[in-house]
Amino acid sequence: MVQLKATDADGRKEVRILAPTGACGSGFVETSFERGLAQNPTFIGCDCGSTDPGPAYLGSGATAFPRAAIKRDIRLMLLGARRIDVPLLLGSAGTGGADAQVELVRQIIEEIAAEENLSFTLALVRSEVDKDWLSQRFAEGKITALDPAPPFDAGVIERSAHIVGMMGAEPFIKAVQGGADVVLAGRSSDTAIFASIPLMLGIAPGIAWHAAKILECGAAAVVNRKTPDCMFAWLRGDHFVMEAPDPALRCTPQSIASHSLYENADPFRLVECSGTLDLYNATYEAISDTAVKVSGSAFIEAPRYTVKLEGAELVGYQSVLIGSVRDPFIIRQIDDWLERLQERIHARVKMVYGDALKPADYLVNIRVYGKNGTMGPLEPVKTIHSHELCLVFECTAPSQEVAHAMTGIVRHQALHLPIPEWSGLITAVACPYNGLTRGAVYRFNMNQVVEPADPYEMFPTEFVSVRGADRRTNA
Amino acid sequence: MTQLAQLARLIRSKNAGPFQLTFDIMFSDEATYQRVKRAPTLTRASVASLYSIAEADTLFFHCDNAWAVKISIPRPYIQGDLKDADSHGGQQYAPLMDIEIP
Numbered sequence: 001m002v003q004l005k006a007t008d009a010d011g012r013k014e015v016r017i018l019a020p021t022g023a024c025g026s027g028f029v030e031t032s033f034e035r036g037l038a039q040n041p042t043f044i045g046c047d048c049g050s051t052d053p054g055p056a057y058l059g060s061g062a063t064a065f066p067r068a069a070i071k072r073d074i075r076l077m078l079l080g081a082r083r084i085d086v087p088l089l090l091g092s093a094g095t096g097g098a099d100a101q102v103e104l105v106r107q108i109i110e111e112i113a114a115e116e117n118l119s120f121t122l123a124l125v126r127s128e129v130d131k132d133w134l135s136q137r138f139a140e141g142k143i144t145a146l147d148p149a150p151p152f153d154a155g156v157i158e159r160s161a162h163i164v165g166m167m168g169a170e171p172f173i174k175a176v177q178g179g180a181d182v183v184l185a186g187r188s189s190d191t192a193i194f195a196s197i198p199l200m201l202g203i204a205p206g207i208a209w210h211a212a213k214i215l216e217c218g219a220a221a222v223v224n225r226k227t228p229d230c231m232f233a234w235l236r237g238d239h240f241v242m243e244a245p246d247p248a249l250r251c252t253p254q255s256i257a258s259h260s261l262y263e264n265a266d267p268f269r270l271v272e273c274s275g276t277l278d279l280y281n282a283t284y285e286a287i288s289d290t291a292v293k294v295s296g297s298a299f300i301e302a303p304r305y306t307v308k309l310e311g312a313e314l315v316g317y318q319s320v321l322i323g324s325v326r327d328p329f330i331i332r333q334i335d336d337w338l339e340r341l342q343e344r345i346h347a348r349v350k351m352v353y354g355d356a357l358k359p360a361d362y363l364v365n366i367r368v369y370g371k372n373g374t375m376g377p378l379e380p381v382k383t384i385h386s387h388e389l390c391l392v393f394e395c396t397a398p399s400q401e402v403a404h405a406m407t408g409i410v411r412h413q414a415l416h417l418p419i420p421e422w423s424g425l426i427t428a429v430a431c432p433y434n435g436l437t438r439g440a441v442y443r444f445n446m447n448q449v450v451e452p453a454d455p456y457e458m459f460p461t462e463f464v465s466v467r468g469a470d471r472r473t474n475a
Numbered sequence: 476m477t478q479l480a481q482l483a484r485l486i487r488s489k490n491a492g493p494f495q496l497t498f499d500i501m502f503s504d505e506a507t508y509q510r511v512k513r514a515p516t517l518t519r520a521s522v523a524s525l526y527s528i529a530e531a532d533t534l535f536f537h538c539d540n541a542w543a544v545k546i547s548i549p550r551p552y553i554q555g556d557l558k559d560a561d562s563h564g565g566q567q568y569a570p571l572m573d574i575e576i577p
Contacts, residue, residue, distance in 0.1 A: 051490075051492065051493050051554065052490060052554075052562070052563055053562065054554060054555035054562045055493070055554070055555040055556075056555070146494075148494050148495070148549045148550075149494065150494075150553065253540070254540075254541055254542055257538070257540040257541035258499070258501055258538070258541035258542075258543050260538075260541070261497075261499045261501075261538065261541060261543055261545050262489070262499070263489050263490065263491055263492075263497070264491055264497065265491040265492075265495045265497050265534060265547035266534065266536070266547070267536050267538050267541070267543075267545050268536070268538075282540070283540070284540055315557060363557055365557055365558055367560060373560060374560055374561060374566050374567075375560070375561075375566075375567060375569075375570075376551055376552070376558065376560055377527065377551045378526045378527065378528075378551055378567060379570075380525050380526070380527070380570050381570075394557070396557055441557070442555070443553065443555065443556050443557075444493045444494075444553050444554060444555060444556070447492070447493070447494045
């Protein structure tokens with residue numbers, strides 16, 4: 001195992017963590033990163049994925065950030081980590097953490113190693129879930145729904161393009177103990193990336209998981225974040241200290257306390273594979289203008305170990321038509337007009353395709369911007385005063401060809417759909433151009449947890465010896 | 476009465492995973508936070524009604540050490556689903572801005 005630097009100047013246990021950015025590929029400031037390296041971190045960690053960009057990434061295997069942006073961030077992190085010889089832990093590789101996305105980031109790492117002549121041991125921890133294994137677990141009653149969750153059955157497993165399990169801290173610990181200099185993991189709990197080494201070194205779980213929750217977003221918890229940037233933490237016996245390496249960025253007790261609100265439904269409880277971080281008794285104290293000391297965070301072990309599942313399935317292919325309405329007669333009856341339009345579209349589709357395309361096989365979703373385009377059913381404003389409306393017609397069908405053809409049908413039906421106020425042929429919609437192709441569209445289809453036999457079963461680890469000069473050979 | 480937007484340092488909405496939306500209402504000082512915390516116009520029931528969500532499905536928190544009020548509700552559509560209009564959930568907070576605080 002790599003020798004870890006985890007004591008302070010007086011020889012007491014202290015785990016220091018550098019988080020370069022909240023999302024690999026979003027960037028960070030190089031001078032901040034160098035300041036962080038100078039503070040002698042025990043390890044460097046970075047979250048490389050999210051569900052936030054939508055289901056298309058897990059579904060298709062593409063990455064949300066451009067490859068070049070991911071490579072820029074990993075190059076700096078890899079060069080920094082190798083220079084001071086500390087582990088680099090990367091989780092949720094390539095947005096979704098599917099095997100193809102782990103492979104894509106692995107190629108980036110190997111390219112950088114060749115270009116920079118770096119040699120190290122790389123651990124690849126995969127998180128894609130085998131469908132037969134999951135079906136077996138489902139049959140054994142080992143899958144439980146979170147709240148809220150879409151319905152789950154064998155068909156959901158079958159339809160999924162990719163399913164990943166969200167790993168806890170244990171597979172990271174195993175990879176580091178196995179000698180990894182760099183861990184590249186599939187889908188990971190954002191916090192597990194940062195809690196792993198502290199837990200391995202005996203930091204109290206409440207301290208480790210709470211510090212991790214703040215670190216996983218990089219500099220997001222400072223008062224005055226300007227761009228994505230670095231965060232640094234010192235974890236000790238009964239507390240941790242958080243401070244951004246850039247001295248212009250300030251952490252305050254309130255900014256650190258409020259970060260537990262971010263992207264989390266419950267601000268006091270954060271559920272992990274192995275238990276729940278409990279912040280009811282956490283206290284926050286300013287120890288300088290820029291640093292905050294946190295204590296009192298607790299972690300309650302779960303009676304059973306569970307792994308959250310994420311899946312994405314193909315819904316169909318989509319083409320989009322954009323148009324607008326300026327006539328106040330149409331605007332004041334827009335709901336009724338769109339209802340009549342849907343009837344016309346169904347009738348025309350039946351004429352063109354007959355039984356080959358049934359109403360259940362396609363969807364024309366119409367967004368009305370200027371009315372409730374942003375909030376849909378959550379919109380409390382029911383009466384509008386807009387002088388114009390933007391209409392977005394999204395046609396989803398079993399093939400791209402049909403989806404595109406449907407935008408033509410929608411356009412022609414909408415153009416001339418009459419209203420009682422005018423007699424004679426009207427042209428009701430302004431279209432700047434014809435239909436646009438969006439390609440395959442996906443849907444997140446699960447919010448369930450599964451009980452594995454142990455924390456490692458779903459996350460096989462492969463050690464690879466990366467050699468800068470002669471490329472890699474299997475260790 | 477003062478509108479919430481005039482009192483808060485930040486009102487924001489965001490996904491809490493693909494299935495929930497969460498709202499953070501944050502203040503710059505404790506006195507303003509306590510004023511809002513006491514307000515009968517910003518409660519679990521008032522927010523549930525504003526968004527047409529069942530009260531039982533609405534989570535509502537006062538976060539004393541962060542000077543923040545936090546609310547979480549189920550998403551009307553799963554993030555990125557065919558009818559979802561806000562992939563990050565970032566523009567769902569606007570109706571909260573107009574809530575009148577005594």
